[in-house]
Ligand code: KDG
């Protein structure tokens with residue numbers, strides 16, 4: 001068998017997605033998500049100009065060898081653009097291999113370790129009562145775990161806050177800007193989490209995302225302040241580049257910490273994991289080198305009792321979600337999977353077999369990843385430039401993000 005055709009499909013059914021489609025000379029197809037929110041065309045061009053010429057005629061069964069070729073052969077290692085491009089190829093090759101075997105991918109990854117994939121949904125609102133209402137809505141739909149965010153009094157346009165259970169992380173046109181105040185946030189966030197527990201109780205997992213906005217000592221203070229609310233995790237309390245920052249947080253609080261949606265390789269999280277500075281690693285198939293590399297990260301995490309909690313916002317396409325679920329259901333140290341449902345247009349362009357049932361996602365039993373792309377429909381949604389927003393402090397300084 002050989003790779004006969006490789007194509008990069010850029011479309012925007014509600015938001016931008018970049019998808020790699022490989023076709024073998026036997027007519028098997030494989031998909032890989034290559035979406036890097038706000039920098040989509042960099043990956044599309046990396047794939048088209050530098051990767052696709054290397055794939056023509058290659059044996060699709062050689063997944064690890066292809067990974068090593070693209071990683072070591074480039075000379076320029078790591079980084080989100082490179083690792084997202086490699087991830088797309090890797091995921092498409094696993095899709096082909098599992099289709100050739102006639103099995104859902106998780107069977108090739110060792111089979112099921114559990115009956116389903118526990119997911120957390122998003123609840124947010126401008127005010128605390130709005131957020132409480134959104135949480136109740138999710139619990140009524142069967143969710144067992146909820147991420148709670150709310151607007152901060154005195155600030156407008158706080159990132160990640162909307163009404164309902166999904167938000168769009170990027171906006172069309174140039175980046176939207178908002179004003180950030182750490183002082184206001186640190187006063188408000190413990191109040192939000194206290195209200196959630198006092199009004200709605202402790203019978204569901206509660207998560208909160210700080211979106212990398214604090215310094216280590218500020219994060220330590222927040223972690224301590226919310227210990228009694230029994231969080232499942234506090235996410236991205238500080239930017240992850242400075243891994244030692246997490247040591248300081250650990251010295252002050254027992255609130256579990258989750259990090260990793262912006263990390264791209266095992267080398268980016270090695271210290272966080274091996275020194276047990278975190279409890280959950282949030283790397284994803286699409287941004288951390290694909291199924292092959294993500295399994296290495298999760299394997300390292302297993303050795304140190306760090307559990308998995310992959311990123312799953314709406315900017316990760318249904319192709320990534322499908323791949324994530326096969327990994328989630330098979331690894332021994334699975335923790336939780338983020339799940340923000342996609343828009344109806346997105347779901348139509350990417351028909352998939354995964355489905356929500358009783359607080360869990362099931363990957364489905366279709367051979368391969370269990371997701372396809374309707375290329376004709378995708379063509380009706382051309383790319384639209386969009387960016388993540390930018391936050392500035394009161395004096396105009398760009399804030400950490
Ligand atoms: O593209 C960035 C978003 O996916 C991210 O900001 C969402 O923090 C996020 C999350 O936890 O889903």
Ligand code: MG
Nearest residue numbers: 209235236261
């Ligand atoms: Mg996050």
